[in-house]
Amino acid sequence: MPIRIVADLRDQVQAPALSKPPKDNTAPERAVLAQWREAQAVCFDVDCTVTQQDSLDLLAEFLGRGDQVAHLTDKAMNGEVSLEEALRDRLRIIDCTPEELTSFIQAYPPTTRLTKGVSKLISALQARGKAVYLISGGFRELILPFARELGIPPTNVFANRINWQVDDETGLVTRMVGFDERELTSKQGGKPAAIAQLREMYPYETIAMIGDGITDLEAVEITGGADIFIGYGGVVVRDAVRDGADWFVNDFEDLSQALERHQVAFIGSGAWACAAAKLVARNCQLSSESTGEFEKAVRMWVYEEQIGDRKLTDIINERHENVKYLPGVNIGDNIVACPDLLETVQGADVLVFCTPHQFTRDICRQLRGNVNLDAVAISLTKGMRVRAEGPQLISEMVRKNLNIDCSVLMGANIAKDIGNEELSEATIGYAVPANGELFKRLFETPYFYVQLVPDIAGAEMAGTLKNIVALAAGFVDGLQKGPNTKAAIMRAGLNEMRSLAERIYPTVRDNTFFESCGVADLIATCYGGRNRLVAEAYVHAYQSGSPKCFDILEAELLAGQKLQGVLTSDEVQSILQVRGWEADYPLFTAVNGIINGLLPPTAITEYKSAAITSQWQ
Numbered sequence: 001m002p003i004r005i006v007a008d009l010r011d012q013v014q015a016p017a018l019s020k021p022p023k024d025n026t027a028p029e030r031a032v033l034a035q036w037r038e039a040q041a042v043c044f045d046v047d048c049t050v051t052q053q054d055s056l057d058l059l060a061e062f063l064g065r066g067d068q069v070a071h072l073t074d075k076a077m078n079g080e081v082s083l084e085e086a087l088r089d090r091l092r093i094i095d096c097t098p099e100e101l102t103s104f105i106q107a108y109p110p111t112t113r114l115t116k117g118v119s120k121l122i123s124a125l126q127a128r129g130k131a132v133y134l135i136s137g138g139f140r141e142l143i144l145p146f147a148r149e150l151g152i153p154p155t156n157v158f159a160n161r162i163n164w165q166v167d168d169e170t171g172l173v174t175r176m177v178g179f180d181e182r183e184l185t186s187k188q189g190g191k192p193a194a195i196a197q198l199r200e201m202y203p204y205e206t207i208a209m210i211g212d213g214i215t216d217l218e219a220v221e222i223t224g225g226a227d228i229f230i231g232y233g234g235v236v237v238r239d240a241v242r243d244g245a246d247w248f249v250n251d252f253e254d255l256s257q258a259l260e261r262h263q264v265a266f267i268g269s270g271a272w273a274c275a276a277a278k279l280v281a282r283n284c285q286l287s288s289e290s291t292g293e294f295e296k297a298v299r300m301w302v303y304e305e306q307i308g309d310r311k312l313t314d315i316i317n318e319r320h321e322n323v324k325y326l327p328g329v330n331i332g333d334n335i336v337a338c339p340d341l342l343e344t345v346q347g348a349d350v351l352v353f354c355t356p357h358q359f360t361r362d363i364c365r366q367l368r369g370n371v372n373l374d375a376v377a378i379s380l381t382k383g384m385r386v387r388a389e390g391p392q393l394i395s396e397m398v399r400k401n402l403n404i405d406c407s408v409l410m411g412a413n414i415a416k417d418i419g420n421e422e423l424s425e426a427t428i429g430y431a432v433p434a435n436g437e438l439f440k441r442l443f444e445t446p447y448f449y450v451q452l453v454p455d456i457a458g459a460e461m462a463g464t465l466k467n468i469v470a471l472a473a474g475f476v477d478g479l480q481k482g483p484n485t486k487a488a489i490m491r492a493g494l495n496e497m498r499s500l501a502e503r504i505y506p507t508v509r510d511n512t513f514f515e516s517c518g519v520a521d522l523i524a525t526c527y528g529g530r531n532r533l534v535a536e537a538y539v540h541a542y543q544s545g546s547p548k549c550f551d552i553l554e555a556e557l558l559a560g561q562k563l564q565g566v567l568t569s570d571e572v573q574s575i576l577q578v579r580g581w582e583a584d585y586p587l588f589t590a591v592n593g594i595i596n597g598l599l600p601p602t603a604i605t606e607y608k609s610a611a612i613t614s615q616w617q
C-alpha cells in the first residue's frame with residue numbers, strides 16, 4: 001500500500017510557485033519568545049503537526065481510497081471548503097469497520113508516525129509544569145494512541161467522535177455513520193472555542209497554539225482564543241499559515257531550545273546569598289543534565305574584598321566556598337564568582353537579588369538599562385526603603401528600576417543551617433504564577449521545601465518586620481527572662497507585623513503570616529538569628545556599665561555580616577511617626593526607643609507603657 005512520505009507532501013504543497021516571497025518570521029520577536037516561555041498551556045494540532053501524516057489520509061490509503069480523501073483534506077486545511085463539509089465527505093469515503101481501524105492503528109503505531117522532535121518538546125513542556133493539550137479536527141480513535149504515547153491525559157484531548165452503527169441483533173459495532181456534530185472541533189472556529197473553554201476552566205494567563213493549518217491559525221484570531229500562534233512547517237508549509245504565524249518553525253528543536261537554559265545571575269554573596277546560591281547551583285546542575293531548563297553555570301556578583309593577600313572572588317572560584325561569609329560550605333563548582341556587576345547580569349534572564357537591603361538601591365541604579373528586558377527577578381533581601389511618599393519594598397524597587405517582574409523568597413532561613421542541608425522551608429510570593437513556579441524549581445531541594453503564595457507584599461513585609469521583633473527577643477534574652485516573656489513579645493510582635501503590613505498594603509493576605517515567611521521566620525530569627533544575638537549583646541554591654549552601639553557590636557560579632565533589624569526599625573518608625581501610628585505599634589516603638597538609647601533595655605518588658613514615653617524624646 002503506498003504511503004505518502006513527508007517529502008512528497010511537502011513537494012506537493014510547495015510545488016506551485018509562491019506568489020510572494022516567504023515572510024521570514026522564523027526568528028521570534030522578543031515578546032513572542034517571552035510569551036512562549038511563559039505560556040502555562042500549550043495546545044497542539046495533531047495531523048501534520050504531531051503526526052507526520054494526516055491520519056484520515058493515511059487510513060484512506062490503508063483502505064485503498066487515499067487519493068480521494070487527500071484531495072479533500074488539503075482543501076479543508078487551505079480553507080477552501082468548510083471543515084464540517086470536508087469531514088463529512090472524507091468519512092463517507094473512508095467508511096470502515098472497527099476491525100479495519102484497529103488493524104490500521106496496529107500497522108502504523110504512534111512511535112512510527114510522530115514528527116521529529118515533538119516528543120522531546122512535549123516532555124520538556126511537561127517537565128516545566130505546563131499543561132499540554134491536543135486540539136484536533138480529527139477523530140479521538142486515531143488521536144488517543146498518540147496522547148497515550150506522549151503522556152497526555154485523555155481529558156486534555158479535544159477531538160471529534162465517530163458515530164458507530166450498532167447491529168440490532170448482535171449488539172456489535174459494525175460501521176461508521178458520520179460523527180458527533182456537537183463536538184467543538186467538528187465546526188469552523190472549533191479550536192478557539194476549545195481554548196476559550198480551557199480559559200473558563202483554568203486561570204491560564206498565556207496559551208500557545210501550534211499547528212500547520214488554517215484552523216489552527218484561527219485559534220489566535222478570535223477573542224478568547226490563544227495568545228500566540230506558532231506555525232509548524234515540518235510536514236506541510238501553507239503560505240497563509242506561515243504569514244499569519246507569530247513565529248514559524250520547521251523544526252520543533254527551535255521551540256525546545258527556546259524553552260531551555262535560563263541563565264541565572266545571583267546578586268550578592270553574603271551568608272544567606274551563599275547558602276541560597278548552593279540550592280540554585282544544585283538545581284541548575286541537575287537541570288542541565290535533564291530538562292535543560294537552566295544553564296549549568298551561575299554567575300554570582302561578589303562585592304570584592306581582600307582576604308589576606310587574595311581576592312575573595314578568586315578564593316570562591318578556586319575553593320567553591322565563601323571563606324568569609326559562609327565558611328565550611330561548598331556552594332557548588334558551577335557558581336562563578338564575578339566582581340563586576342554588569343558582567344554578572346550580562347545575558348541573564350533570571351536575576352536573584354540577595355544583598356543587605358541598604359545596598360540594593362545603588363545596585364538597581366547601576367543595573368538600570370543593563371538587564372535583559374525579558375528577565376524575571378526574585379528578591380531574598382529582607383528590608384525596605386522609606387521615601388517621602390511612603391515605604392518601598394525591595395521587590396518594588398527592582399520592579400520599578402528595571403521594569404521587570406520581581407517575586408520574593410522569604411522564610412525561616414538561617415543561612416548556616418541551610419548551608420549544612422538541614423530541613424528548612426520558604427515561601428515564594430509571586431504576582432505571575434509561571435514565575436512563582438519557575439523560582440520554585442530553581443530553589444526547591446529535598447531539604448528545602450517551597451510554598452507559593454500570590455502575595456508578594458505580605459511575604460516581604462513579614463520577612464522585613466520580623467527583624468524588629470527579633471531585636472526585642474534579643475533584649476528579652478539579654479535580660480535573662482524566661483520563655484513566657486519571650487513568647488508574649490513574639491506574639492505581640494506578630495500582631496504588629498500583620499497589622500502594619502495589612503494597613504500599608506491592603507492586598508496582604510492574613511494567611512501569609514502562617515506560612516514560613518510569617519510565624520516560622522519569626523520563631524527561627526527570635527531564637528537563632530543575628531539580630532537576636534546582637535540585641536542580647538547590647539543588653540549585656542549596657543548592664544556592664546560599658547554600653548556599646550549597634551555598629552560596634554555588629555562589627556565585633558558578625559565579621560562583616562550585616563544587621564537588618566536596626567535600620568529597619570528606624571525606617572519603620574519614620575513611617576509610624578509621619579502617619580501618627582506610633583501608639584498602635586507599642587512594641588515596634590519601644591524597640592526603636594531602645595536601639596536609639598532613648599529607653600533602657602528593660603523597657604522591653606513594659607513595652608505598652610514604655611513606648612508612650614519614648615515617643616516624645
Ligand SMILES: NC(=O)C1=CN([C@@H]2O[C@H](COP(=O)(O)OP(=O)(O)OC[C@H]3O[C@@H](n4cnc5c(N)ncnc54)[C@H](O)[C@@H]3O)[C@@H](O)[C@H]2O)C=CC1
Pocket residue numbers: 268269270271272273274302303304325354355356357359380381382383413414415416560561562563564
Ligand atoms: N543570613 C541569614 O541567615 C539570612 C539573611 N537574609 C537576608 O538576606 C539579605 C542578605 O544577607 P546575607 O546574604 O546574609 O549577607 P551578610 O550579612 O552575610 O553579608 C553582608 C554582605 O554585604 C556585602 N557588602 C558589604 N558592603 C557592601 C556594599 N557597599 N555594597 C554591596 N554589598 C556590600 C558583603 O560583601 C557581604 O556579601 C539580608 O537582607 C538578610 O536580612 C534572609 C534570610 C536569612
Ligand SMILES: O=C(CO)COP(=O)(O)O
Pocket residue numbers: 382411412413414415467470521524525528529530531532563564
Ligand atoms: O532572616 C533570617 C532568618 O530567616 C536571619 O535573620 P538574622 O539577620 O537576624 O540572622
